[in-house]
Amino acid sequence: xxxxxxxxxxxxxxxxxxxxxxxxxxxxxxxxxxxxxxxxxxxxxxxxxxxxxxxxxxxxxxxxxxxxxxxxxxxxxxxxxxxxxxxxxxxxxxxxxxxxxxxxxxxxxxxxxxxxx
Amino acid sequence: xxxxxxxxxxxxxxxxxxxxxxxxxxxxxxxxxxxxxxxxxxxxxxxxxxxxxxxxxxxxxxxxxxxxxxxxxxxxxxxxxxxxxxxxxxxxxxxxxxxxxxxxxxxxxxxx
Numbered sequence: 001x002x003x004x005x006x007x008x009x010x011x012x013x014x015x016x017x018x019x020x021x022x023x024x025x026x027x028x029x030x031x032x033x034x035x036x037x038x039x040x041x042x043x044x045x046x047x048x049x050x051x052x053x054x055x056x057x058x059x060x061x062x063x064x065x066x067x068x069x070x071x072x073x074x075x076x077x078x079x080x081x082x083x084x085x086x087x088x089x090x091x092x093x094x095x096x097x098x099x100x101x102x103x104x105x106x107x108x109x110x111x112x113x114x115x116x117x
Numbered sequence: 118x119x120x121x122x123x124x125x126x127x128x129x130x131x132x133x134x135x136x137x138x139x140x141x142x143x144x145x146x147x148x149x150x151x152x153x154x155x156x157x158x159x160x161x162x163x164x165x166x167x168x169x170x171x172x173x174x175x176x177x178x179x180x181x182x183x184x185x186x187x188x189x190x191x192x193x194x195x196x197x198x199x200x201x202x203x204x205x206x207x208x209x210x211x212x213x214x215x216x217x218x219x220x221x222x223x224x225x226x227x228x229x
Contacts, residue, residue, distance in 0.1 A: 004160060095160075110160040
């Protein structure tokens with residue numbers, strides 16, 4: 001199947017700094033990518049939908065100025081956690097949709113664990 | 118809103134045991150239902166899906182039947198293997214397949 005890769009897989013940063021997480025579709029072009037957040041023992045929560053060449057669509061309750069999403073190419077979306085605080089510590093997962101149809105299969109990255117000290 | 122409830126884990130089984138992981142849902146409209154699996158160190162992978170009532174999704178020996186009357190999509194396998202050890206997520210989507218609502222995940226550990 002198609003491969004989606006996230007980098008870094010783990011990152012530790014100090015409070016107040018910004019952290020960038022990359023999501024790449026390695027063998028297909030992804031017009032649409034999605035960013036999720038997972039808290040311990042909780043389900044994955046959709047944060048935003050990232051469309052190549054346009055602004056991301058954020059879910060209710062997600063601060064767009066806090067979680068900056070850029071989808072500058074068909075194979076790369078980035079999530080930047082700005083001015084990170086300990087409560088931003090979480091597991092962030094991206095997925096990419098193969099094909100243009102809204103029913104296209106989703107492929108997930110392996111996730112990035114952020115720890116803010 | 119839409120929600121998915123699945124049994125808490127971890128579920129620990131001996132090899133060749135029968136597996137059931139329960140999943141129930143609430144949704145507006147007629148959702149599509151999915152099971153995803155996440156092996157250690159890897160991303161979530163689609164295991165199987167069903168798009169309408171009474172459909173049975175199957176893959177790699179796993180099965181799940183879309184039960185509208187009980188709003189359930191329980192995952193079953195007749196004989197598990199050590200290699201099935203992973204976290205299993207039940208999910209649904211209404212509208213486009215892209216917007217998924219996930220359950221909390223159930224960790225399965227299979228021992229020899």
